[in-house]
Amino acid sequence: MFSFFKKKAPAATPAVADAPVAAPPSAPVATPVAAPVVAQVPAVPAPVATRTTDPEREGWMNRLKTGLKKTGGGIQAVFVNAQIDDALYEELEDALLMADTGIPATTHILQDLKDRVWRTSATTPAAVRAQLVESVAEVLRPLQRPLEVGRHTPTVIMVAGVNGAGKTTSIGKLTKHLANSNCSVLLAAADTFRAAAREQLAVWADRNLVEIVSQEGGDPGAVSFDAVNAGRARGKDVVLVDTAGRLPTQLHLMDELKKIKRVVTKADGTAPHEVVLVIDGNTGQNALSQVQAFDEALGLTGLVVTKLDGTAKGGVLCAIARWGAQRKGGPVPVYFIGVGEKLEDLETFDAHEFAQALIG
Numbered sequence: 001m002f003s004f005f006k007k008k009a010p011a012a013t014p015a016v017a018d019a020p021v022a023a024p025p026s027a028p029v030a031t032p033v034a035a036p037v038v039a040q041v042p043a044v045p046a047p048v049a050t051r052t053t054d055p056e057r058e059g060w061m062n063r064l065k066t067g068l069k070k071t072g073g074g075i076q077a078v079f080v081n082a083q084i085d086d087a088l089y090e091e092l093e094d095a096l097l098m099a100d101t102g103i104p105a106t107t108h109i110l111q112d113l114k115d116r117v118w119r120t121s122a123t124t125p126a127a128v129r130a131q132l133v134e135s136v137a138e139v140l141r142p143l144q145r146p147l148e149v150g151r152h153t154p155t156v157i158m159v160a161g162v163n164g165a166g167k168t169t170s171i172g173k174l175t176k177h178l179a180n181s182n183c184s185v186l187l188a189a190a191d192t193f194r195a196a197a198r199e200q201l202a203v204w205a206d207r208n209l210v211e212i213v214s215q216e217g218g219d220p221g222a223v224s225f226d227a228v229n230a231g232r233a234r235g236k237d238v239v240l241v242d243t244a245g246r247l248p249t250q251l252h253l254m255d256e257l258k259k260i261k262r263v264v265t266k267a268d269g270t271a272p273h274e275v276v277l278v279i280d281g282n283t284g285q286n287a288l289s290q291v292q293a294f295d296e297a298l299g300l301t302g303l304v305v306t307k308l309d310g311t312a313k314g315g316v317l318c319a320i321a322r323w324g325a326q327r328k329g330g331p332v333p334v335y336f337i338g339v340g341e342k343l344e345d346l347e348t349f350d351a352h353e354f355a356q357a358l359i360g
């Protein structure tokens with residue numbers, strides 16, 4: 001199941017009765033996702049829906065749980081025949097650190113857990129574990145925010161990341177869902193180095209009946225510029241700019257990325273409207289370094305975390321959330337998570353579900 005919000009010009013009367021209830025991004029949400037939201041929605045962005053008994057959503061939850069099984073298993077084991085004492089908290093600390101949660105987030109979660117245990121008078125391992133899920137969910141909740149489409153026409157989304165993080169695959173998945181929801185999409189193949197990347201994108205474009213701007217060996221800035229102009233001229237809802245993979249340490253390539261962003265702004269003074277970093281969920285604490293480095297270079301507006309169906313430990317999202325709590329512009333939301341290689345394996349991020357999968 002997939003959800004995003006498409007906003008149209010304010011002139012139209014919002015379909016208030018049918019629209020999801022708006023709430024602050026940090027508030028717990030409980031509206032079930034019935035179907036992708038493509039209707040006009042109120043001006044205030046609404047949160048993505050969460051807990052649901054939808055079988056499709058349960059299916060991907062199982063995949064996420066399977067992917068994070070190692071982490072969940074490790075944390076679960078701490079609670080087996082456990083006493084609620086200092087030793088339990090020490091073991092939990094180890095388990096959270098092993099899950100790539102990092103020291104600041106682990107310290108924060110444990111302190112919050114102790115407060116909760118005291119407040120709720122939790123005395124059984126199961127009750128403490130339930131409180132741990134709530135602690136982790138609360139840390140993650142600021143990351144839960146939907147991608148908005150429709151405020152600008154086209155909405156220009158620039159996608160970056162290290163090599164092999166899953167950018168092109170995620171763009172393909174996202175394109176499918178956008179196209180399925182009647183959003184017209186234009187893809188910009190700004191990875192002009194790798195012929196295979198252009199071909200891969202062209203295959204996605206073909207499958208999804210969307211258009212693509214591509215140029216063999218061309219300048220990625222020029223391709224992006226052309227794509228944004230073409231997107232505007234053709235009245236596309238979304239332009240997705242796929243950039244070549246690069247490491248934050250490759251300074252000349254990071255400069256190139258900054259240039260692509262500048263050129264996109266030249267084509268449309270309000271763009272890019274989103275700068276999304278794709279991170280591989282298996283890269284552990286390194287994912288946090290990537291987020292920080294790309295954010296410094298580009299100013300990120302969102303994340304896609306891929307490969308959570310594999311051997312990812314998942315705790316790094318807590319580290320990213322705690323870092324985001326200190327960030328000047330606030331947390332960088334996780335728009336989507338990737339739980340497989342298939343087209344439908346892209347899901348909106350739900351803090352509570354993720355916490356449940358993580359804790360096991």
Ligand SMILES: Nc1nc2c(ncn2[C@@H]2O[C@H](COP(=O)(O)OP(=O)(O)OP(=O)(O)O)[C@@H](O)[C@H]2O)c(=O)[nH]1
Pocket residue numbers: 161162163164165166167168169170191194197244245246306307308309310337338339340341345
């Ligand atoms: N299991 C799994 N595999 C994924 C997921 N997302 C992407 N992949 C796989 O990861 C590999 C790399 O994906 P790409 O989309 O080519 O990565 P990229 O970031 O575009 O790569 P470069 O263009 O080389 O930087 C492919 O084999 C994908 O099928 C996911 O959520 N789960």
